[in-house]
Amino acid sequence: FSFLQERLRYVLGLLLLLHGTDSFYVPGVAPINFHRNDPVEIKAVKLTSSRTQLPYEYYSLPFCQPSKITYKAENLGEVLRGDRIVNTPFQVSMNVEKKCEVLCNFPNKPVTLTVEQSKLIAERIREDYYVHLIADNLPVATRLEFYSNREEEEKKKEKDVQFEHGYRLGFMDNNKFYLHNHLSFILYYHREDVEESQEHTYRVVRFEVIPQSIKLEDLKADEKSMCTLPEATGSAPQEIDPTKENQLLFTYSVHWEESDIKWASRWDTYLTMSDVQIHWFSIINSVVVVFFLSGILSMIIIRTLRKDIANYNKEDDIEDTMEESGWKLVHGDVFRPPQYPMILSSLLGSGIQLFCMILIVIFVAMLGMLSPSSRGALMTTACFLFMFMGVFGGFFAGRLYRTLKGHRWKKGAFCTATLYPGVVFGICFVLNCFIWGKHSSGAVPFPTMVALLCMWFGISLPLVYLGYYFGFRKQPYDNPVRTNQIPRQIPEQRWYMNKFVGILMAGILPFGAMFIELFFIFSAIWENQFYYLFGFLFLVFIILVVSCSQISIVMVYFQLCAEDYRWWWRTFLVSGGSAFYVLIYAVFYFVNKLDIVEFIPSLLYFGYTALMVLSFWLLTGTIGFYAAYMFVRKIYAAVKID
Numbered sequence: 001f002s003f004l005q006e007r008l009r010y011v012l013g014l015l016l017l018l019h020g021t022d023s024f025y026v027p028g029v030a031p032i033n034f035h036r037n038d039p040v041e042i043k044a045v046k047l048t049s050s051r052t053q054l055p056y057e058y059y060s061l062p063f064c065q066p067s068k069i070t071y072k073a074e075n076l077g078e079v080l081r082g083d084r085i086v087n088t089p090f091q092v093s094m095n096v097e098k099k100c101e102v103l104c105n106f107p108n109k110p111v112t113l114t115v116e117q118s119k120l121i122a123e124r125i126r127e128d129y130y131v132h133l134i135a136d137n138l139p140v141a142t143r144l145e146f147y148s149n150r151e152e153e154e155k156k157k158e159k160d161v162q163f164e165h166g167y168r169l170g171f172m173d174n175n176k177f178y179l180h181n182h183l184s185f186i187l188y189y190h191r192e193d194v195e196e197s198q199e200h201t202y203r204v205v206r207f208e209v210i211p212q213s214i215k216l217e218d219l220k221a222d223e224k225s226m227c228t229l230p231e232a233t234g235s236a237p238q239e240i241d242p243t244k245e246n247q248l249l250f251t252y253s254v255h256w257e258e259s260d261i262k263w264a265s266r267w268d269t270y271l272t273m274s275d276v277q278i279h280w281f282s283i284i285n286s287v288v289v290v291f292f293l294s295g296i297l298s299m300i301i302i303r304t305l306r307k308d309i310a311n312y313n314k315e316d317d318i319e320d321t322m323e324e325s326g327w328k329l330v331h332g333d334v335f336r337p338p339q340y341p342m343i344l345s346s347l348l349g350s351g352i353q354l355f356c357m358i359l360i361v362i363f364v365a366m367l368g369m370l371s372p373s374s375r376g377a378l379m380t381t382a383c384f385l386f387m388f389m390g391v392f393g394g395f396f397a398g399r400l401y402r403t404l405k406g407h408r409w410k411k412g413a414f415c416t417a418t419l420y421p422g423v424v425f426g427i428c429f430v431l432n433c434f435i436w437g438k439h440s441s442g443a444v445p446f447p448t449m450v451a452l453l454c455m456w457f458g459i460s461l462p463l464v465y466l467g468y469y470f471g472f473r474k475q476p477y478d479n480p481v482r483t484n485q486i487p488r489q490i491p492e493q494r495w496y497m498n499k500f501v502g503i504l505m506a507g508i509l510p511f512g513a514m515f516i517e518l519f520f521i522f523s524a525i526w527e528n529q530f531y532y533l534f535g536f537l538f539l540v541f542i543i544l545v546v547s548c549s550q551i552s553i554v555m556v557y558f559q560l561c562a563e564d565y566r567w568w569w570r571t572f573l574v575s576g577g578s579a580f581y582v583l584i585y586a587v588f589y590f591v592n593k594l595d596i597v598e599f600i601p602s603l604l605y606f607g608y609t610a611l612m613v614l615s616f617w618l619l620t621g622t623i624g625f626y627a628a629y630m631f632v633r634k635i636y637a638a639v640k641i642d
Helices: 002-021 076-081 114-125 277-312 318-323 342-365 377-388 390-403 407-435 446-473 499-526 534-561 568-575 577-594 599-638
Strands: 042-048 098-101 112-113 131-137 141-147 159-165 170-173 177-179 182-191 200-213 246-247 251-258
Touching: 042 200, 076 446, 112 251, 114 170, 114 177, 131 200, 141 170, 170 390, 182 568, 277 499, 277 534, 277 599, 318 407, 342 377, 342 390, 342 407, 342 568, 377 390, 377 446, 390 407, 390 446, 407 446, 407 599, 499 534, 499 568, 499 577, 499 599, 534 568, 534 599, 577 599
Parallel strands: 141 200, 182 251
Antiparallel strands: 042 131, 098 251, 112 246, 141 159, 170 177, 182 200
């Protein structure tokens, strides 16, 4: 363990050093200063919908295009998320107002949508698509205002403000489709303090949009591409009829406002979208419940064990003790290697790999280095860390495989490097084929897939082999008692010692500790919210580790007391019991919170959920297994065996 701690300390030291280099700002995200009249580029990211879960790139719909389309070079995380960041024809200059301007074509020549294009737009509006734009790396948001308290409405007309990511492509009314063809951009700037002689510099601190649907006839455009907006009350919306060609104008206006928000806290509006109090209550609730249960469990186990060990070690009563039942009776079989030791050690190796990756990612994100402002950084970091943590995965798997009397270390190392990643890659590849079929930008491009395969076989596989080699050469784990030649007969077990009952019982406590956080994580993944509460998540992760370890120890203690020594596989399966509850929760979330109706989105949801459940089972199973293994070695080392 000291070797592992050293390595972790080194990695974290490096990361902290990186953190310190850029004074306060997140590495790679420094503020851009604008002077008056400087162009502020508005880019498009993608179109998303929580009903279909299929992102599309901006120009998959017939929006106005600039003379030259240029895509931004993207990192791995952005590609995997389906972002395709591209330039747009919006002309926005710092602190310059625009009343109303036509976006493309000449004002006297409106855009004509073909029947095919009209059909596509109508379908996207029906599927509830949102458009995501960015200005100076800030995502666009739509302001939603509502009254918080109905009774106090008369006293003070205080409105609660919430922000929605992106803006709606359009809306439906009486089975007719209306497109938001006029965008009113509201950009907020913060004036930086400069010396008197210098020109003022500005920084963009918020980007809002008010989308409107305005009929072609109501938008009066002149020769200079200027237009006049109708009065709010008298204008009709721009209908899109999917059965025929449609004519319309795309227009926009720009309004600038000064703001007191500093550049460093400009993301706060996007991140305080939901009620944070729920988090505090849930975390405090989890902490109290877990520590209360931990206290009780620890007391019971420690007291019972002390009694057991004292009884077993009484010299004069040895004859009586031998006739009694209990965990001492199976001392000659408790370390008997299980069936399929290679697969068990491979799965545990992958579990260690996941554990190290998740721990470091959450810790680094908690320090604020993987905030939503550095797009795709979380995914990229997780991918690379998983590859590099192969060393630790291989080391632990190799050492355990040797302890379980395994000899074919090369085959074991190959199994560790390919079993779990192979399943993940297989499922993702099948899902990707379906996404390709839908022409969605969520499909991983072929070159990226090749790059991921090269990373797997070029980085992860050699590192797993390296770790496995050293783990296999190291002294095997020291088991305190010898294993008998002939296996002992296992008495008939009670119904509650059944594996499935164990899984159901063991899963409740860890799942109860984290299910509120799970709701927020699911919202972040499936409803395009930002997830940023990594401090909470770190706390929840610690609680999860503690509760998994304790439950696992209790379950293995009961099993050994029932004179059943086949605990290796069982502990691994039972400790991952909370993954079963995560699966049930995912089904509940699908039915109650998402209105997904089509086949492919449902397939995507359950495909990715299966991956999450599998990973979670490996993670919790590994934590429980190592806790139980340490516990078993401790208790058998404490009793005198003749």
